[in-house]
Amino acid sequence: MCGIIGYTGSENAVPRLLEGLRTLEYRGYDSAGIAIFSEKNSLTGIKSKGRIENLEAKLSYFPDASVSHCGIGHTRWATHGEPSDINSHPHGTPRVYIVHNGIIENYAELKDFLISQGYTFSSQTDTEAAALMIDYCYNLTQNPADAILSAVKRFKGSYAIGAVFSSEPGKIYAIRKDNPLIAAISSDGCFIASDLPAVLKYTDNYMRIDEGELAVVEQSGIKIYSPDKTEVKRDFKKAEWDVSCATKGEYPHFMLKEIHEEPTALFQTLYPIISDGMPNFDSAGLNDTRLKKFKKIYVVACGTAMHAGLVGKFIAEKMARVPLEVEIASEFRYKNPILDKTDMVIIISQSGETADSLAALRLAKQCGAYTLGVVNVPGSSVAREADGVIYTHAGPEIAVASTKAYTVQLGIMYLFAFRLAYAHEKMDSSQLRKYTQELITSVPELIHKILDTQSECAAISKKYKNAHSAFFIGRGLDYALSSEAALKLKEISYIHSEAYAAGELKHGTLSLVCEDTPVFAFAGCADLLDKTISNLREVRARGGKVVLICQQGFQVPSDSYDDILYLPSCDQMFTIFPAATIAQLIAYYTSLELGRDIDRPRNLAKSVTVE
Numbered sequence: 001m002c003g004i005i006g007y008t009g010s011e012n013a014v015p016r017l018l019e020g021l022r023t024l025e026y027r028g029y030d031s032a033g034i035a036i037f038s039e040k041n042s043l044t045g046i047k048s049k050g051r052i053e054n055l056e057a058k059l060s061y062f063p064d065a066s067v068s069h070c071g072i073g074h075t076r077w078a079t080h081g082e083p084s085d086i087n088s089h090p091h092g093t094p095r096v097y098i099v100h101n102g103i104i105e106n107y108a109e110l111k112d113f114l115i116s117q118g119y120t121f122s123s124q125t126d127t128e129a130a131a132l133m134i135d136y137c138y139n140l141t142q143n144p145a146d147a148i149l150s151a152v153k154r155f156k157g158s159y160a161i162g163a164v165f166s167s168e169p170g171k172i173y174a175i176r177k178d179n180p181l182i183a184a185i186s187s188d189g190c191f192i193a194s195d196l197p198a199v200l201k202y203t204d205n206y207m208r209i210d211e212g213e214l215a216v217v218e219q220s221g222i223k224i225y226s227p228d229k230t231e232v233k234r235d236f237k238k239a240e241w242d243v244s245c246a247t248k249g250e251y252p253h254f255m256l257k258e259i260h261e262e263p264t265a266l267f268q269t270l271y272p273i274i275s276d277g278m279p280n281f282d283s284a285g286l287n288d289t290r291l292k293k294f295k296k297i298y299v300v301a302c303g304t305a306m307h308a309g310l311v312g313k314f315i316a317e318k319m320a321r322v323p324l325e326v327e328i329a330s331e332f333r334y335k336n337p338i339l340d341k342t343d344m345v346i347i348i349s350q351s352g353e354t355a356d357s358l359a360a361l362r363l364a365k366q367c368g369a370y371t372l373g374v375v376n377v378p379g380s381s382v383a384r385e386a387d388g389v390i391y392t393h394a395g396p397e398i399a400v401a402s403t404k405a406y407t408v409q410l411g412i413m414y415l416f417a418f419r420l421a422y423a424h425e426k427m428d429s430s431q432l433r434k435y436t437q438e439l440i441t442s443v444p445e446l447i448h449k450i451l452d453t454q455s456e457c458a459a460i461s462k463k464y465k466n467a468h469s470a471f472f473i474g475r476g477l478d479y480a481l482s483s484e485a486a487l488k489l490k491e492i493s494y495i496h497s498e499a500y501a502a503g504e505l506k507h508g509t510l511s512l513v514c515e516d517t518p519v520f521a522f523a524g525c526a527d528l529l530d531k532t533i534s535n536l537r538e539v540r541a542r543g544g545k546v547v548l549i550c551q552q553g554f555q556v557p558s559d560s561y562d563d564i565l566y567l568p569s570c571d572q573m574f575t576i577f578p579a580a581t582i583a584q585l586i587a588y589y590t591s592l593e594l595g596r597d598i599d600r601p602r603n604l605a606k607s608v609t610v611e
C-alpha cells in the first residue's frame, strides 16, 4: 500500500527520509513526497508524481532540503485519485502536514463538513480530508496531540499517520489503526516507519506502536500515549533482521536474491519447530489432543499465501485424511462462515498486515474458533492477534512478487499436515521423523539444484517471451502449484496466464490454445504421469507448445512435449518445492527478457492493507 517514514535528529533529515522511502517503495511507487522543517523552522511540503528519483530531482530546488533535521515522507499506491503531484502526500495546511497509509472510508462526509467550515480541497484523496480535519481540530484545541486524538475519533477506515505541526518544530506525531507503524531510535535521532527495513541502515532498536496509540517522537526519544493520553511504558526491541536483508547485494533484483535465499529460509523456518525429530506446535497451543479435536480446519489467506493453503489442503487431506478448506480472505469475511469454537482457522500472511486476512482472523475469533497465524513479519497484526503464531523465518521480502515467503509457507503447511496425520494416527512416529528429516535436509538441496541450473529456465523464458497467453497445468499437488505459477508469470511479465487442472483444459479452455500458446505442465508425480501425458498430446494436437516439468528419470514419450525441464528425482510428495522455484525463475527471466520492472510491477504494491 503506501509507505511512511519520519526522522528527527541531529543529522540531515532528507537523505534519511529518501533512504527510507526507497526501502519502502515495495509498498507503493506511483508518487512520493516529504514535509520538512527548514533551519528557521518553517514547514514545507515537496512532492512529485512518479518514482523517488523525480522527488529527489525536485529537492535540488529547495535549499531547506540540505539543512533540515526533521521531516516526514511518503511513497504512494493510489487508492483515491490518480497518481499526480497534487494527489501525492504530504497533505495539509501551513499549520500541519500529514502522510497517511490506509483508507479514510468516510472522507466524503468529512469533506462536506470541512467545506461547510470554510475549507477548500485541492486533491482527490481521502487523506486530504484527514489532514484538514486534524487542522480543524488543532484550531479548536491548539494542541497537536489533542487535535490528532479528536480527529481520529471521526475517521472510519484504516490509517497509519505521521504528522508534523509548524508550532512544534522537531516533533513528529504518529498514530495507527489497522495499518503497521513502528518507531525506532538511533544514535543521532528517532524515526517512525511503516516497516522495520526502512530504518535498519541506521538502527536496530525499535518498538511497535499499538492500535490507537499516539507516538510523540523527538530527537531525544519516543513517548507513547494511550487514546486517553496516559503514557505507556514500552521497551525497545532488537531487530531480528539486519541491514543486508534490505539490500540487493550482488543480485540485479530483489526477486532473484529472494529466490536464491529459499534453501536457507526453508531450513531456518522449519528448524525451530522440530523437536526430537518431529514437528512440534506446542508453543502455538496445539498439542495432538487438541489437533485431533478440531471439527473443521480452514486456511484463509490472499494471493500467494492462499495458494500455499491449496498445497496444505492437498497434503493434509492425503496424509491425515482430514478435510481442510481453503478460503479467499476477501470472500470469507463477508460470507457469514459456519464457524464455532470447535473449529480452527489458519491465517497465512507474509506481511501479517493484509486487510482482508486480518478481518478474517478477527471474524474467526469472534465466532470462537481457534486462530493460528502463519506469519513472516515479527510482531505484525496477525501475529499479535491470533491465538497462536508460527513464524516463517524468510527475512524481509522486498520484491512485490512473493517467492521465498511462499516456499516457507509450504514448509509450514507440510509440517502441519504431518503432525495432523500423526495426531489422527494416520502416520506413526518413525514415518513422521522420516518425512520431517527429508523436508528439512533434502528439500533445501533440491531447490539448490534448480538454482544451479537456472540458465535452463532462462533459455525457456527467452523462447516463449512473446506469448500473448500461457497456461499452467498439473494434477493433484501439481495443480495446486499451477495456480501460483500462473500468478507469478502474469504479475511481473504482464503475460496473461491461467492455471488449469490438466484434465479440465479440454472442457472449454482448449479453444484458446493456438500455435503461440505455451502450456507449462507440471508432472512431478509418477502416479499421474500417464494421465497428464494424454492431456499434453491434446494440447500439441491443437498446435500448442508444451513445456514439461517432470522428474529426472521419468519415461516420457518425446511426442508429448516441445521442451522439457527436469526436477531432481525425489519422493514425489516433495517435487513441488523445486518445481515452485522453476516457476518463479521462469516468471523472473521472462520479465527480464521483456524489460519489465521486476521488483515493482505496474499497478501493484506489497502488503495490501486496504480492502
Ligand code: F6R
Pocket: 302, 303, 304, 305, 306, 348, 349, 350, 351, 352, 353, 354, 357, 400, 401, 402, 403, 487, 491, 607, 608
Ligand atoms: C503475489 C503476492 C500477493 C500476496 C498477497 C497476500 O506475489 O505477493 O498475492 O501473497 O497480497 O499478502 P500477505 O501474505 O502479506 O498477506
